[in-house]
Amino acid sequence: MTRSKVELHAHLNGSLHPARLWALKAHHERRFPHEPLPVFPAWFTPPISELQRRSLTFDDVFPLFGVVQALTDHPEAVAQAVEAVIDDFAADGVRYLELRSTPRAVPDRMTKLQYMRTILETMETRNARGQILSKYLVSWDRRQSLATAEETLALALDLRAEFPNTLVGVDLSGDPRSGDARSFIPLLEKARHHGLKLAIHLAEVPNETETWSILTELKPDRIGHGTAIHPSLGGSSRLWPALLTARIPVEVCLTSNLFCQSVPTLEQHHVVHLKAAHHPFVICTDDQGIFFSPLSQEYALVQGLLGSSNEAMDQLALEAIDYTFASDSEKDTLRRAFQLP
Template structure:
């Protein structure tokens, strides 16, 4: 539907390596035929579902394909242009800094975490200089699996880049397999990030049985929540968790296709978007991993609208309100709001 494509949009929850499109995967596969990777191993097609655990296996395959500076630059550039082509005007990309040895190859192929971040920043700047119509910011991701020290190292890296990139790095994400590790080990790092002005978007209660951890992390409090699938009492969460989210007015980043394909939500009509949206709580529709889950942001808005009976006006309001929840400063919010005002007459 052309309305959803032309709708100006804000994307706040997109993992770089989960966002790699079919076309880019094809290019990567042709660069590395020796890996014997087929497209079916990197994306979950229409009607298919996997367990969350199987989804995490998919990321491992993609990481094998994306392991040099050249790959990262191409992937980030392609992803940014694809979001722009889908009508996304402001994008917060998130990615886990990785080091790759690339043994047996040229030593110049080695990449460390700093270089990884620099390369993503380079892609953002290149797109900007080419005049791509999208404002892109970056969140460094902490993979919860890697524990206390790596989390602290990632925060320090984010601090450095926040200062040296003139605001392109705006914060941190906490992600990775929710069944591994515990949030309490990461609290000192997250607290430090908060104290130095970095924003926090944390994956919370993505699976049941994370109540205690969610409670602990909500005390920070985070600036936004990823998923929050099992926070509310109807699915085994609790009213006190909901109260903390509401009292702190913490926006939720909601990814319909991701949750249904990853089987943490049984079907679209049971998605927790409904619970929070009905309450009037800040909700932002996002893709999570547009490549892995074979979707895009226009499709996610359309899905939310068709599943929950939202009018075009309601959808417009939803995309417009997302501007209030971005991590970039107020001046950027004002620019985006003006953009929405300029586009509105063409839409209605």
Template sequence: MLELKRYYADSGIADNTNAFMDEFEIGAGDPRNLSDCFQVFSIAHALTTTPEALSIATSLTLKEFEDDGCCYIELRSTPRDTPYMNKRQYIESIVMAMQKSCEKLNIVSRLIISINRNSLVPEVEEISSLAIDFFKSHPDVVVGIELSGNPNVGKFEEFIPSLMKAREAGLKITLHCGEVSNPTEIKKMLLFKPERIGHAICIHPKFGGNDDIWSLLCDFKIPVEVCLTSNVNTKSIPDYNSHHFKVLYDAGIPLILCTDDKGVFSTSLSHEYMWCMETFGLNQLQVTKMAFEAIDYIFARGEVREILKSKFNSFVNQ
């Protein structure tokens, strides 16, 4: 955030965010909730209105994850029109920054293009078409499309045609699913059979779901992107001990630990694994196995998975 503010000051572009770091981060004990976090995201949007700023943000994010020991990352971003670039230029800026970063970083990075639930159908169709275009021109970067945003806005069925179009073109799909209790929509999402779902809080009956949708998840074994700190800090879950991770883990649902947004939620992937071990009593062998198996659920091509597994085994056997 400070780097971006410095960029705007040096370039002479007005910085209208008027925000401090403590306003940008939703850390432990912060009174804000899930609805408030979408207002925080608007600060990040205001600081990435130019191709240069977006490139800086992308490069810094990749570097932070590599410094944390990550060897693979799937960045996510929703294309936007700004006074300085259109949606296509927005995606181009991220793709170019990722390609340039590959020249000096060891982390393998891929891009998932996001659709915000508050978008109208024409914009959804535009973003889906752009995702397909970039998947065809940059298959080594763009690998998937996701539906995310405020779970209380929009209806899933409105997005299905554009998601189907992307799926038919070869893009993988992940859906933010079950962030709030809405069994009807959750069932539609699970029956859509995305390659992954995010959060999956309100699926088990204990967490606001029901037996029907819980049985579907258990039958389909759709991998879940688990975001411990994000769920706690947004008050979606009271605390780490109350998190639904253990229910998913005990049911044998494939799990991938994620940060959601490491800057906003003041965390890192290392911290997520630490919380997982300390809270749920998993030992080193168990979290190592979970991390290794997560490689099977990435959206990159098969050869990338084999490279990552080789790196992983080399690290573990050191």
């Protein structure tokens, strides 16, 4: 039987499987028949064989992000994408999902507000059907200006009044080599003051000063990746104890880290150190559509690496509920559902 799980680090665009993208392409061609679309990479025709999957590199899959953006340029397509991603997670045993996405405006087609509202409405409609509970984390791209993040926050706070149970947090993401997360701290504090939880992509590349400030000043509710914190992976003997002291749960995405080469080998992955230090962590996918790594496969990878029993993995899945941005009563409901025989 599929293990019940929560998924806490998933980007909407990267969670779309090839077959889902082909369906979105067909939809776009029907809706806007005279509009040229970006060409899919040559290898990208489902079903994609295991051999093809294994030979892919980041350079192969990166162009897909541009394709996804072109396909989801109007509210109908955004709704279709959200539904597809939720269905795929549910089919893999995910009972609770936090999905993140950067709001985007497309001239004459969609405002940022429409983009966010579409995600929230689609989630609430789907939540009413049961089986899986989904929530939205609004992403800020660290390459964008503070003014853009501030505008997004204002929209999020307006929408939060309408969707208080579904719009639950803010994510800071984007190319870790550009921008400075420290400049976002005052805005992130403001988001927190208004009741939004904070999930921050941190230390994907070595950056001692930024990582130190986020860990010790901001103290977010969760950290995404946190690869370059342990001294063996580009962190330092100052950062690692700071993480352990802060007890901030880490969202661990093995396949993504290996694919993006932020961790050289599976055996060197920092989840080994997190486990040894009894530090809280959650197994997540990041971009399961593009990295071909459903959450159940990520659990299997961690199990193999840590040599854990099935019972220990069930326990890990159960503990992950503690680190969600769900309400206390939702957490209780999830714990009961996970413990059903």
